[in-house]
Amino acid sequence: xxxxxxxxxxxxxxxxxxxxxxxxxxxxxxxxxxxxxxxxxxxxxxxxxxxxxxxxxxxxxxxxxxxxxxxxxxxxxxxxxxxxxxxxxxxxxxxxxxxxxxxxxxxxxxxxxxxxxxxxxxxxxxxxxxxxxxxxxxxxxxxxxxxxxxxxxxxxxxxxxxxxxxxxxxxxxxxxxxxxxxxxxxxxxxxxxxxxxxxxxxxxxxxxxxxxxxxxxxxxxxxxxxxxxxxxxxxxxxxxxxxxx
Numbered sequence: 467x468x469x470x471x472x473x474x475x476x477x478x479x480x481x482x483x484x485x486x487x488x489x490x491x492x493x494x495x496x497x498x499x500x501x502x503x504x505x506x507x508x509x510x511x512x513x514x515x516x517x518x519x520x521x522x523x524x525x526x527x528x529x530x531x532x533x534x535x536x537x538x539x540x541x542x543x544x545x546x547x548x549x550x551x552x553x554x555x556x557x558x559x560x561x562x563x564x565x566x567x568x569x570x571x572x573x574x575x576x577x578x579x580x581x582x583x584x585x586x587x588x589x590x591x592x593x594x595x596x597x598x599x600x601x602x603x604x605x606x607x608x609x610x611x612x613x614x615x616x617x618x619x620x621x622x623x624x625x626x627x628x629x630x631x632x633x634x635x636x637x638x639x640x641x642x643x644x645x646x647x648x649x650x651x652x653x654x655x656x657x658x659x660x661x662x663x664x665x666x667x668x669x670x671x672x673x674x675x676x677x678x679x680x681x682x683x684x685x686x687x688x689x690x691x692x693x694x695x696x697x698x699x700x701x702x703x704x705x706x707x708x709x710x711x
């Protein structure tokens with residue numbers, strides 16, 4: 467027997483109408499947020515960066531691949547990870563390939579960054595069956611300059627990170643085993659979306675959003691939020707080829 471509240475069609479409709487008002491308010495608020503996001507100032511990227519890609523070394527300008535906008539997700543996969551990328555980030559990345567053709571036709575190049583060496587990224591991409599470009603920021607300052615990763619010294623000064631390292635919950639200890647890195651190293655990587663624009667030969671940094679953020683794995687924050695049963699509040703995730711069942 468379900469423990470959820472059971473009602474009539476009229477009761478459902480009344481409750482649904484109340485929810486619709488909140489959803490409309492949320493949509494209106496989201497439009498305001500989108501306007502403010504577009505109104506952020508663009509900051510010229512004056513430092514030169516060189517990235518390792520599956521096609522060799524490339525500059526930041528070259529990553530745009532002739533388009534004027536670059537959107538990238540920074541997957542938590544640091545040089546110290548011995549078993550692969552963060553399972554949560556991996557779940558997000560699983561949903562990106564279907565968007566590639568649509569974004570490309572709207573003047574947007576989509577790719578992912580990680581700090582692990584390119585050989586390990588390429589092997590992991592092959593294992594996961596991904597098609598999007600996967601770029602290594604290994605041995606560069608890029609991730610640190612844009613707040614996508616912390617140095618060991620910086621990590622020690624962040625109270626939230628120190629607390630998680632000193633007193634990790636069970637799920638975080640499991641996560642450490644999943645990625646194959648000590649927490650003090652694994653938590654230095656930052657899951658984040660970052661965007662750039664290109665005009666002529668100049669690249670501009672336009673936007674960054676760090677986790678926690680509404681855009682997690684699409685299956686989780688869009689699909690599962692619309693199913694009848696609430697999901698666990700514990701942020702535990704598995705790679706698609708490692709589910710315990």
